[in-house]
Amino acid sequence: MAKIGYAAMLEQFHPTDLLDWCAQAEAAGFSAGFMVSEHFHPWTPAQGNAAFAWSFMGALGTRTSLPFGTAVTCPGFRYHPAVIAHAAATLGAMFPGRFYLGLGAGEALNEHVVGSNWPEIGVRSAMMFEAIEIINKLFTGAVVRHRGEHFTVESAKLYTRPEQPVPIYVATAGPINAKKTGKFADGIITVGAADEKIAGLWASYEEGAREAGKDPSASPKLLQIHVSWARTDEAAIEQAVREWPNGGMAFPKQDIKNPEDFAAMAKLVGPEHFKNRVLMTSDLGRHVEHIQHYLDMGFDEVHLHNVGRNQAEFLDVFGREVLPHLKLD
Numbered sequence: 001m002a003k004i005g006y007a008a009m010l011e012q013f014h015p016t017d018l019l020d021w022c023a024q025a026e027a028a029g030f031s032a033g034f035m036v037s038e039h040f041h042p043w044t045p046a047q048g049n050a051a052f053a054w055s056f057m058g059a060l061g062t063r064t065s066l067p068f069g070t071a072v073t074c075p076g077f078r079y080h081p082a083v084i085a086h087a088a089a090t091l092g093a094m095f096p097g098r099f100y101l102g103l104g105a106g107e108a109l110n111e112h113v114v115g116s117n118w119p120e121i122g123v124r125s126a127m128m129f130e131a132i133e134i135i136n137k138l139f140t141g142a143v144v145r146h147r148g149e150h151f152t153v154e155s156a157k158l159y160t161r162p163e164q165p166v167p168i169y170v171a172t173a174g175p176i177n178a179k180k181t182g183k184f185a186d187g188i189i190t191v192g193a194a195d196e197k198i199a200g201l202w203a204s205y206e207e208g209a210r211e212a213g214k215d216p217s218a219s220p221k222l223l224q225i226h227v228s229w230a231r232t233d234e235a236a237i238e239q240a241v242r243e244w245p246n247g248g249m250a251f252p253k254q255d256i257k258n259p260e261d262f263a264a265m266a267k268l269v270g271p272e273h274f275k276n277r278v279l280m281t282s283d284l285g286r287h288v289e290h291i292q293h294y295l296d297m298g299f300d301e302v303h304l305h306n307v308g309r310n311q312a313e314f315l316d317v318f319g320r321e322v323l324p325h326l327k328l329d
Contacts, residue, residue, distance in 0.1 A: 002295050002328045005032030006315070007071070007224055007305035008060070011042040012243070015051040019063050021311045026064050028319025032301040033066035035102070035189075035224055038073040040110040043246040044263045054087050061095040069099055071189060071224060071303070072171040074106030075131035076124075077116055082156050084131070085138040092162035101135070102189055102222075103128060104171040108257045121254065125177055126150065132168055132184050139165040169222060173197075175204040182208025187220035194276070198297065223299045227287060228280040228307045229314055236280045236308075237271045244307035248273035278307060284317070288325045295326060 006025035008018050022034050038053040053070060060068055075081045084101070091099040105124040112118055119127075127150045134151060137144045138158050146153035169187040172178050181188050182205040190201060206216035226247050228240035240247065245266035250273065256262060274280055279290050294302050306314040 002299060003032035003301050004030055004291070004323055004326065004328075005035060005066075005301050005303035006030040007035045007037070007303045008056075008068075009037050009305055010051045010053055010056060011037055011039040011049055012047045012307075013049055013311065015049075015056045015059070017311075018056070019059055021315060022060055022064055024312060024315045025319075026066050028315050029323045030304075030315070030319070031066065032303060033098070034060065034064070034068040035071035035222070035303040036060070036068055038070045038110075040078065040113055041259050043109070043244075043259060044266055045259045046263065047243070047259075054091075057091060057099070058094070061091065061098065065098075067098045067100065068095075069169070070102040071222075072102040072104035072169075074104055074111055074124075074128070075135070076127040076150065077106060077111035078114055081131035081134040081151055082138060082144075082153055085135040086158060088135070088166045089139060089158045089161045092164075092166040093160050096162055097164070100167045100169055100187070102169045102171060103132065103185075105177075105254070107254045109253075109259070109262075112257045118255070118257075123150075125180075128170070129180055129184055132170075135168065136165070167220075169220065172201065175200055178202075178204035179208035181205055182210075182214070182216060182219075183212040184208075187222060189222045189224070192223065192225040192277075192294065195297065202298075220300045221298065222301045222303065223294055224303045224305060225291070225294065226278045226305045226307055227290070228274075228278055229282065229284075229287060229317070230308055230310060231282055233280070233282050236282055237274075239308035239310075240274055240278050240280045241269060241271060243309065244278065245269040247278045247307060250277070284321050287318070287322055291322070292326055295328065 039050045042050050075084050088101040130148050143157045167186040169189050170181040170185040171189040178201045209216035228236045230236040248269040
């Protein structure tokens with residue numbers, strides 16, 4: 001049975017407020033749990049936050065009882081893969097069966113801060129899959145030594161580990177990485193896109209899984225979608241443009257380093273740029289149809305991010321008037 005989750009966007013909100021809203025989301029029926037964004041910077045200065053996700057998730061695990069994970073963190077710049085494995089294993093041990101490790105190839109917005117070279121996407125993807133190899137080895141509890149193209153590990157062993165390894169999900173939007181994700185990861189994360197693009201991603205993912213001797217139907221497919229709900233259509237449109245202008249930027253954003261640069265580009269973003277990217281409406285029936293469409297495609301989890309500041313109201317209204325109308329089986 002599919003489930004609906006809540007996207008905890010640390011680049012927009014103070015972590016203490018988000019803890020309250022995550023608890024509210026659980027009570028409201030968002031049973032898939034929480035996708036926790038992992039940012040060093042917000043997209044724009046006006047978003048105003050970027051708390052340390054790993055600290056937040058420790059508190060989240062004690063405040064709620066649902067699954068949660070990173071959506072997503074990048075191995076290889078701010079964090080060596082061994083450090084990510086250490087953090088993930090600890091959360092897995094503290095909250096058995098609840099934590100997943102969501103990985104991605106990274107964005108300069110967050111990773112440039114350590115002053116390392118920022119390579120092209122092909123190199124970053126290779127780094128991510130080499131990092132997955134290291135993390136999986138460490139999850140076994142063996143002493144790991146690794147000297148690869150991008151990373152070195154010298155005599156590392158994780159002493160605090162969960163009984164079952166933390167699952168690794170990879171966020172991808174391209175067919176090459178989707179196939180590698182099927183081979184080397186335990187599940188896939190993507191964002192809302194055209195049906196044909198999602199179908200192509202799944203085909204590549206399933207091909208990779210079968211090549212690795214895995215049953216692709218047994219691995220989770222997670223989706224995050226951005227919506228803008230408010231009491232009027234005008235307010236829904238206005239808050240999307242004001243609070244989440246990056247959602248209206250259709251071009252690749254992985255190489256842009258500073259929130260101030262995104263703020264400058266945001267001046268060129270208007271309501272028309274959000275078409276097919278963020279559903280902006282007060283009509284709850286349209287939100288039901290929008291979410292149901294992705295459920296009908298076969299996603300196991302759909303995590304909702306309402307881009308406005310009205311998080312408590314959103315959770316209350318969607319819990320009462322949207323979730324009960326979704327067909328989850």
